[in-house]
Amino acid sequence: MRIDVVSLFPEEVDRCTAFGVTGRARERGLLQLHGWNPREYADGNYRKTDDRTFGGGPGMVMLVEPLRRCLAAVRQADPTPVHVVYLSPQGRRLEQKRVRELAAMPRLVLLCGRYEGIDERLVQAEVDEELSIGDYVLSGGELAAAVVVDAVARLQDGALNDAGSAAQDSFEDGLLDCPHYSHPVEHAYGTVPEVLRSGNHAAIARWRRQQALVRTWLRRPDLLQGRELSKVDRKLLEEGLRALEQ
Numbered sequence: 001m002r003i004d005v006v007s008l009f010p011e012e013v014d015r016c017t018a019f020g021v022t023g024r025a026r027e028r029g030l031l032q033l034h035g036w037n038p039r040e041y042a043d044g045n046y047r048k049t050d051d052r053t054f055g056g057g058p059g060m061v062m063l064v065e066p067l068r069r070c071l072a073a074v075r076q077a078d079p080t081p082v083h084v085v086y087l088s089p090q091g092r093r094l095e096q097k098r099v100r101e102l103a104a105m106p107r108l109v110l111l112c113g114r115y116e117g118i119d120e121r122l123v124q125a126e127v128d129e130e131l132s133i134g135d136y137v138l139s140g141g142e143l144a145a146a147v148v149v150d151a152v153a154r155l156q157d158g159a160l161n162d163a164g165s166a167a168q169d170s171f172e173d174g175l176l177d178c179p180h181y182s183h184p185v186e187h188a189y190g191t192v193p194e195v196l197r198s199g200n201h202a203a204i205a206r207w208r209r210q211q212a213l214v215r216t217w218l219r220r221p222d223l224l225q226g227r228e229l230s231k232v233d234r235k236l237l238e239e240g241l242r243a244l245e246q
């Protein structure tokens with residue numbers, strides 16, 4: 001998968017995705033990341049990329065023309081058709097389902113706004129999809145772009161070892177993950193649950209599913225709103241909640 005990032009600070013996204021799973025996915029060529037700076041496509045010796053907003057009021061707006069030229073160069077760099085995503089607080093909320101769909105695309109362009117955002121005419125003419133990573137305001141779209149790069153990179157084939165992809169599964173069916181434990185078995189902070197050391201894989205899978213269901217019920221009941229639980233899951237959840245009351 002190829003991702004082109006259009007930003008006044010392309011290095012920010014590069015550095016945020018240069019480590020761990022995402023860094024390895026890039027090293028392995030599972031994901032190519034290219035940065036583009038619209039300032040290189042701006043006119044004049046100040047290479048102006050932003051200007052005052054019409055209608056008055058505070059703040060500056062990113063200009064159409066440097067971005068239009070920059071995006072033309074991005075398209076020209078590779079014959080693969082692009083899907084242009086604009087990261088903004090006005091975008092649709094990014095969820096894992098959409099991450100999976102984006103991860104399956106051959107090519108993405110991530111457009112990062114600064115100042116008060118980008119001239120709406122550029123957005124209307126060039127943007128396929130406006131996305132928000134959450135209901136909060138950042139100083140620029142770069143960290144939101146890095147979140148998208150990270151989320152899609154780890155879904156590329158070969159990016160995660162089997163343990164990672166197992167962890168992945170629990171989120172896949174829309175539940176929160178179960179708790180995790182490692183050494184030592186006994187610690188001042190507590191003891192590792194017996195079942196996890198039993199070697200009984202059916203019991204371990206059952207316990208993990210039950211924990212995921214109980215946690216989701218208690219912490220994110222909204223995630224259970226839209227779905228019918230199977231009889232098995234409903235029983236696991238009820239039993240898990242009863243155990244908490246003991």
Ligand SMILES: CN(C)c1ccccc1CNc1ccc(C(N)=O)cn1
Binds near residue numbers: 115
């Ligand atoms: C400067 N601002 C407010 C702005 C305004 C319009 C577009 C981009 C930006 C850049 N900032 C962003 C970007 C994304 C998110 C998000 N929630 O995904 C939050 N902030």
